Amino acid sequence: xxxxxxxxxxxxxxxxxxxxxxxxxxxxxxxxHLPVALAFGLSIVAMAYVIGNVSxxxxxxxxxxxxxxxxxxxxxxxxxxxxxxxxxxxxxxxLLFILVQVVGVYDHTGGLGSNGVANAGGIGGGLFVExxxxxxxxxxxxxxxxxxxxxxxxxxVIGLTLAFVHIVGIPLTGTSVNPARSIGPALFSGGQALxxxxxxxxxPLAGAALAALLYRILKDKKGAK
Numbered sequence: 364x365x366x367x368x369x370x371x372x373x374x375x376x377x378x379x380x381x382x383x384x385x386x387x388x389x390x391x392x393x394x395x396h397l398p399v400a401l402a403f404g405l406s407i408v409a410m411a412y413v414i415g416n417v418s419x420x421x422x423x424x425x426x427x428x429x430x431x432x433x434x435x436x437x438x439x440x441x442x443x444x445x446x447x448x449x450x451x452x453x454x455x456x457x458l459l460f461i462l463v464q465v466v467g468v469y470d471h472t473g474g475l476g477s478n479g480v481a482n483a484g485g486i487g488g489g490l491f492v493e494x495x496x497x498x499x500x501x502x503x504x505x506x507x508x509x510x511x512x513x514x515x516x517x518x519x520v521i522g523l524t525l526a527f528v529h530i531v532g533i534p535l536t537g538t539s540v541n542p543a544r545s546i547g548p549a550l551f552s553g554g555q556a557l558x559x560x561x562x563x564x565x566x567p568l569a570g571a572a573l574a575a576l577l578y579r580i581l582k583d584k585k586g587a588k
Contacts, residue, residue: 366418370447371454373410373422378455378547380406382476385537386459389471396533403538404526411518419508420518423541424448425571429501432575445543452547460551477548477556478537478563486562489536493566494573496528497540501574509582539563540570 384402411420421427427444430436436444456475463470480489503524507517525540532538539545545563549556 367443367447369414369418369420370422370444371451373414373418373420374448374451374543375455375458376410377403377406377422377541378452378544379458381544382456382472382548383459383462385472385476385533386463386470387468396530399533400526400529400538403529404522404524406522407525408518408522411521415518418444422448422451422543423567424543425497425501425541425567426504428568429505429571429575429578432572433505433578448543449546452543453550454547456547456551459548472537474552474554474556475548476537477552478539478545478559479555480536480559480562483535486559489559489562490566490569492532492535493539493563494570496532496538497567497570498574498577500524500528500540501571502578505574505578536563540567542567 381399381403384399388398407420407422410422414420419430421430421444424445427436427441427448431438431441459475462468463475480486483489483492504521507513507520513520528540529538532540542564545560549560549563
């Protein structure tokens, strides 16, 4: 149970800090979307060194899917991880909702940092962006966590990778690459965020599956040598 509690806490922090940066700053910080991208990335770095040794710090159903397909966790664990991540994301989004609706903080995104497809050219563009960005993110995670000698730097590598995919993705979809991160804010925003939500579930999961498939091929090629 400790690993599931860790995933709840980690995903809550990711959503509150990452989406919170978008809510508070928007693109008004003078350097475009970089502060928001860094907020997501630094959330991963922080949590990796807090809960990494407990749960592996997936805090993302797409990451858990990639790890499951790489046979590092079983089906029961995968389901437990995903449920925990959605619970954590919902708590994080609830805290943001309170920050905006009760405390009165102005929401620069108009939707608690929820994702959308309009700037990506619609559903097709949104799916394409999320599949590609999640593919890059999950492939990096599978590679860097496969070598125990890289354990000391894995959190930094993963956090920086999340930040750099956000730099491209924020202007297009708001960057999900994480179904739980999208579900939490959408539940409280409603409207178009809920309508578009399936894109940010299907896209990241598809990208993760492709990453796991390619990583397996790369491992087999390496073994053949």
